[in-house]
Amino acid sequence: MAEKILMKGNEAIGEAAVVAGCRHYFGYPITPQSELIEYMAKRLPQVNGVFLQAESEVAAINMVYGAAGAGARVMTSSSSPGISLKQEGISYIAGAELPCVIVNMARGGPGLGSIQPGQCDYFQATKGGGHGDYRNIVLVPNSVQELVDCTVLAFELADKYRNPVMILGDGALGQMMEPVAFPDKAAEAPAKPWASTGLKGRKEPNVINSLHIQAPDLEKHNYHLQMKYKTIKDNERRSEEYRTEDAELVLVAYGITSRVAQSAVDMARAVGLKVGLFRPITAWPFPYEELGRLAKTARGFLAVELSAGQMVEDVRLSVTGAKPVYYYGRTGGMICSPKEVFGIVKKIMLGEEDK
Template identity: 65%
Template sequence: MSEKVLMKGNEAIAEAAILAGCRCFFGYPITPQNELIEYMARHLPEAGGTFLQCESEIGAINMVFGASSAGVRAMTSSSSPGISLKQEGISYIAGAELPAVIVNIVRCGPGLGGILPSQSDYFQSTRGGGHGDYRMFVLAPNSVQELADLTLLAFEKADEYRTPVMILGDGILGQMMEPVVLPEKATITVDKPWATTGRGKRGKNNLVSSLFLNPEELEQHNFKLQRKYDLMKEKETRWESYLTEDAEVIVVAYGSAARLSMAAVNMAREQGIKAGLIRPITLFPFPDQPIRAQAEKGTAFLAVELSTGQMVEDVRLAVEGRSPVHFYGRCGGVVPDPKEILEKIVAIRALQEARSESTEGGAA
């Protein structure tokens, strides 16, 4: 087993990508993900790869398109406004069914915003972000160890489904340092007969494109993509449950917010409140099943986010009106104290008790 090393989150992603077989990285500097680019600039050429600081985020994502078309494991990274500039290219990559890994170390917005952490890019990531009926496989790590582990997974799933995969972090995770056991160097055995590597033994040229001028043909292509996304929902949904077996209030949170929420859940338990946590690890596909199962028991939910409320909509869709869904969020780079989340849990539990007493009184 490999020894633990102390690494910053951004650097752990970069090293894990190199170990995963990434051999082309194209990016443009923006805080708070710059350490990732800097690490790639130093170490990717040592592994026989190509690093290029591009003229813009638009140039970077289109270079990823080109490298991926040739069958190379390729990656780019940025932070919120930079990801916005990449959206057209991401849509093209999804339409052309190319594997690619995109890292977003989220900063607060809208607009230029600030360099502090946020989770306000949830809609952009989980709804595709660009034009057309497409989705991305979205992974949400909550530690430096998961940043490394899920980077390896991102490349594997990108190749398996021929789709763009996003690793959605934030300024806290990207900048924090924790011990991490780096993954083993990947052995890549994926066959890519579609890649534009010359005729070779195929005797024909490969064409990679997302252009379909025949409407019926384009419709069938869209249906094909949707079947792929449905398969992801069936096979790839990931989440973590914590103290949910007897929970009367369940917090739903991902990434940095989940770390804060777990502390709040533990404090609630110390006060005799049966609180639990469901942490989505895949944001698309979203873990509807465990949330729906708890909702059928009448459990109340609290979505906690570093935003004004985006994931809460997916929680409500999963609950389907079976249970109340509450929200608590801070934005603009403000990070909530676990005590703030605890106060919200206490208030929800008090509301539950008041409703229970009211129901019992009415029955009497």
């Protein structure tokens, strides 16, 4: 790893993508991720890459489809409503089994919402979002350094599984500045014999397609995709635990909210309350088994998120009714404070809070 430098989150993603071998970017400006598209506009020509500001989000995601189909390491980025416009293209890319990286620096919603941070795109990211039985791998970093690490990882996972990978951040992570280090060299892209690059000695060209007219053929393809998703679920779950060994109450939070929750854990521990933190790093596949194991020792769980309650559903699925699951959230771009969360923790521990 090189020496650390101070960078804004959005710009750090761009540099990490370049280090990871991304040479193609297609996007459309929208706050709070505009610094990323601006960074790529400046940086990609310096490494003989291709940057193109598309005429719309719909156009951008279909350009990603084309570049991925030709075997390129390619990325796009947007924020909440812009990702909504890309959903049809993302479903096509997943159906065609093409690797790409999609960044969502989420804002408060619904609708146009605000440019303030939000986590109300969790369902959109983890449940597919578009049409059809498909999945994105979803990474949820909580620091600028982890934005870098997850960007490099995203390209590797995308190529490994021939699948879209989404980095789900938020306006706060994109705008904050922290010291970061970049790997000296990322893993090279694997050979892509399936890419549509002309005959090159083959008798038949490679065809990139997500269309299967005959129902039995489409069902066979869907079965193949589901088997791939099972492999991803078995092998790519990522999470982190903080002071959970003896925790009676486990907070569950991701992204920027996990930093708030960790401070609340420290506040609780300072007054003798046994509280810990479980942090998903992959929102899909969600670390159900890892969180579920904590239900054997913890007395309860508190999901903390910047939404009206989305990740809390996965927390309940993890716990399978064995222990109570509570929820606390803020919406509209409001960020909860450690003091707020600590107040909820005290109420739960004293038996004053409803689920």
